[in-house]
Amino acid sequence: MTEAATLTYQGKTYELPVIEGTEGEKGIDISRLRQTSGLITLDSGYANTGSCTSAITFMDGEKGILRYRGIPVEQLARHSSFRETAYLLVRGSLPTRKELNRFSVLLNDASLVHEDMKVFYQNFPKGSHPMGILSSMVNALRSFYPELQTMEEEIDITVTRLLSKVRTLAAMSYKMSRGHTVVYPRPDLSYCANFLNMMFDSPVKPYEIDEDLVEALNVFWILHADHEQNCSTSAVRMVGSGRVNLYAAISAGIAALWGPLHGGANQAVVEMLQDITASGKSMQHYIERAKDRQDPFRLMGFGHRVYKTYDPRAKIIKVMCDRVLDKLKISDPLLDMAKEMEEIALRDDYFIEHNLYPNVDFYSGIILRAIGIPTNMFTVMFAIGRLPGWIAQWKESMDDPQWKLCRPRQIYVGPAERDYTPVDQR
Ligand code: CMC
Numbered sequence: 554m555t556e557a558a559t560l561t562y563q564g565k566t567y568e569l570p571v572i573e574g575t576e577g578e579k580g581i582d583i584s585r586l587r588q589t590s591g592l593i594t595l596d597s598g599y600a601n602t603g604s605c606t607s608a609i610t611f612m613d614g615e616k617g618i619l620r621y622r623g624i625p626v627e628q629l630a631r632h633s634s635f636r637e638t639a640y641l642l643v644r645g646s647l648p649t650r651k652e653l654n655r656f657s658v659l660l661n662d663a664s665l666v667h668e669d670m671k672v673f674y675q676n677f678p679k680g681s682h683p684m685g686i687l688s689s690m691v692n693a694l695r696s697f698y699p700e701l702q703t704m705e706e707e708i709d710i711t712v713t714r715l716l717s718k719v720r721t722l723a724a725m726s727y728k729m730s731r732g733h734t735v736v737y738p739r740p741d742l743s744y745c746a747n748f749l750n751m752m753f754d755s756p757v758k759p760y761e762i763d764e765d766l767v768e769a770l771n772v773f774w775i776l777h778a779d780h781e782q783n784c785s786t787s788a789v790r791m792v793g794s795g796r797v798n799l800y801a802a803i804s805a806g807i808a809a810l811w812g813p814l815h816g817g818a819n820q821a822v823v824e825m826l827q828d829i830t831a832s833g834k835s836m837q838h839y840i841e842r843a844k845d846r847q848d849p850f851r852l853m854g855f856g857h858r859v860y861k862t863y864d865p866r867a868k869i870i871k872v873m874c875d876r877v878l879d880k881l882k883i884s885d886p887l888l889d890m891a892k893e894m895e896e897i898a899l900r901d902d903y904f905i906e907h908n909l910y911p912n913v914d915f916y917s918g919i920i921l922r923a924i925g926i927p928t929n930m931f932t933v934m935f936a937i938g939r940l941p942g943w944i945a946q947w948k949e950s951m952d953d954p955q956w957k958l959c960r961p962r963q964i965y966v967g968p969a970e971r972d973y974t975p976v977d978q979r
Contacts, residue, residue, distance in 0.1 A: 562590060576611055593962045600858065603782075605790070605953070609642060609945050610781040614859035619866065621779055622646065630869050635774040636660065636744045639941035642779055643712055643948060659713040664738035664747070666718050666725070667697040674729040683726055683933045684811040690722050691715075692804035700798065704951075711799050712944050719803075719940055720744070723933050724751035745770040748937075753925060766924050769877045773920055776866040776913060777935050779942025783858075785809035785816065789943045790950050794959040799947055806943045807936050813853065816935040818914035819921070822854040823928050826887045826894075836894055844903040852898060854891075854915030861908035870916040877923055888919045 556571035558581045567590050570582045580603045587593050596602045611620045619626040622641050629638050640648045640656050648656060673693065677686055698714060701707045721738055728735045728751075736751045746767045754760035780786070788809035793802035810816035829839055842850040857864060874888055895911055898904045921931050950956045 560586075560590070562592065565590070572606070574606070576613070587962070593964070595964055598858075599787075604787060604959075605782070605950065605956075607781060607946070607949060608645070609949060610779045610942070612781055612859060614857070614861050617860060617862040617865045617868075619780070626776060626865060627869065630772045630775050633775060634744070635771050635778070635938070638775045638778050639716055642941040642945040656713070659710075660717045660744065661738070661740050663710075663714045663717040664721055666694075666721050670697065670722070671725070671729065671735065674726055682811070683723070683730070683930050684807060684817075684936070686726050687719070687723060687933055687936060688804045688807040688811070690726070691719060691800055691807060694718065695798050695800040698800075707799075708948060708951075712948070715799065715803060715944060716940055720748050720937055721751065723930070723937055724748060726933075727752055727927070727930060743767065745774065749924070763881075765877055765880050769873055769920055770924060772869065772873055773917060773934070774938035776869060777938030779939070779945065782946075783815065784812070785939065786943055786946050789947050791959045793947045793950055794956065799944070802947055803940070803943055806939070810936055810939065811932060816914075816932045816939070818853050818912070819918045819931040819935060820928055822891075822914055823887065823918040823922070823931070825853045826890050829890065830886070836890070836897055840894070840897055840901060844901075852894070852909070854911055855898060855904070856907070856909045857912045860910065860912065863910045864912040866913035867911045867915055870913065870920060871911075874916050874919045874923075877920060881923065883923050885919055885922060887922070888916075891916060891919060 556573070556579075557568045558571055560567045560569060567586070569586065572580050572582050574580075583594055594602070609622065611623070612618060621629060621638065622645060624641070624647075629641075633641075636657065637648060637653060640653065644652075670690065670693065673690060674686070694714070698711070701710055717738075725735050734756060736754045738747050738751060742750055742762070746762050749762060749766060749770065750760050782790075785806040789802045789806040792805040793799070813821045825839075829836065839850070840852070842848045843852040843855075877883075878885060878888060895915070898909065903909075917935075918928070918931055921934055922928075926934055
């Protein structure tokens with residue numbers, strides 16, 4: 554029997570069904586609340602609102618658990634490839650060898666972008682942020698790759714096109730921003746190695762692919778591949794609910810991810826650590842600023858809406874940072890600073906009481922620096938990683954017979970009805 558919650562208002566009682574997920578989380582289904590009682594719910598930032606049921610990603614913020622399609626992210630980071638994880642998220646199960654091979658062929662076939670798209674890069678003002686450029690370019694993909702005949706074809710082909718072309722577009726934007734020759738994708742390279750080669754190969758200085766860096770990028774992208782109903786994923790679902798094409802919905806997701814409270818935090822962390830060094834002030838000084846409510850400064854890379862413990866992704870990235878930097882004999886003073894900051898913050902009562910721990914963005918910039926990615930492209934790297942999640946969530950919403958146009962309500966608190974005043978009487 555389904556459980557129910559009751560709501561009593563003005564002497565009337567309303568029964569609201571309680572929905573239970575496979576991991577035991579429960580939610581009150583209020584979908585008929587307004588119809589039966591005239592009431593709506595108010596939940597700033599949607600901190601208590603489930604916007605959908607989903608079978609893609611499970612996270613437990615108290616225990617620090619993250620699983621894609623049931624598989625712990627730690628296992629995927631250890632054994633899987635980003636390509637295989639993308640398949641898992643989008644299709645729902647791990648591919649057989651044959652399916653994985655076919656997926657690779659599709660990704661390779663889709664990896665070039667229309668040559669005319671290069672012209673766009675030349676027209677963005679110098680210094681434009683790569684996230685703004687990427688969002689525009691992805692939206693423009695629809696004009697170059699018009700709608701396909703059937704929805705099934707549209708999903709199959711558009712999904713691989715996006716996963717493959719966004720990676721090419723990102724590397725291309727880096728090359729064009731430096732005034733260098735574009736490097737095309739190669740059929741013999743893996744998904745991650747191909748990206749690194751497109752970024753760093755040059756006709757005068759061939760790029761030597763380092764398997765440690767390829768592996769680091771592989772893990773980085775797996776850890777970013779999905780995170781259930783976060784800001785950018787909700788943007789993709791929300792925009793997609795108007796039945797817009799997938800390119801436009803992903804373009805909206807990229808725009809949402811750009812913000813420093815969301816994906817833009819990886820860039821903000823490195824800039825914060827650099828600012829601290831340049832200021833000559835102590836780490837403690839910045840910790841005190843972060844605790845001061847009157848000061849807008851926050852410790853970037855700390856805190857999370859859902860995780861109230863150490864972000865499981867940050868744990869993996871921190872270990873990887875040590876391993877990769879050690880192996881490549883890179884000494885990055887920012888890594889030492891980050892560790893010192895973490896140590897001070899985790900001993901501090903304010904951070905303990907507020908359950909503020911490092912999130913995925915705290916150490917990810919260090920690994921991206923080791924790979925050679927420029928700071929202003931960090932969030933682009935997050936976006937490439939998040940693509941499978943966005944696509945899987947969009948596809949799930951499209952396949953859901955209950956999925957409706959997303960249209961929240963509001964409580965109006967503006968002026969009551971009043972008459973228009975002609976301009977000379979104001
Ligand atoms: N530094 C200092 N204080 C903080 C921080 C921080 N990084 N994060 C939260 N707090 C405090 C905040 O001031 C508030 O204090 P009080 O209750 O005394 O007013 C309390 O903790 C709750 O904060 P909130 O902003 O209401 O919580 P939220 O769930 O809305 O915030 C967050 C989540 C990620 C926006 C926030 O922790 C933050 O701004 N962190 C820094 C930016 C960052 O690292 N973002 C990346 C998130 S992980 C990547 C992703 O998935 O997008």
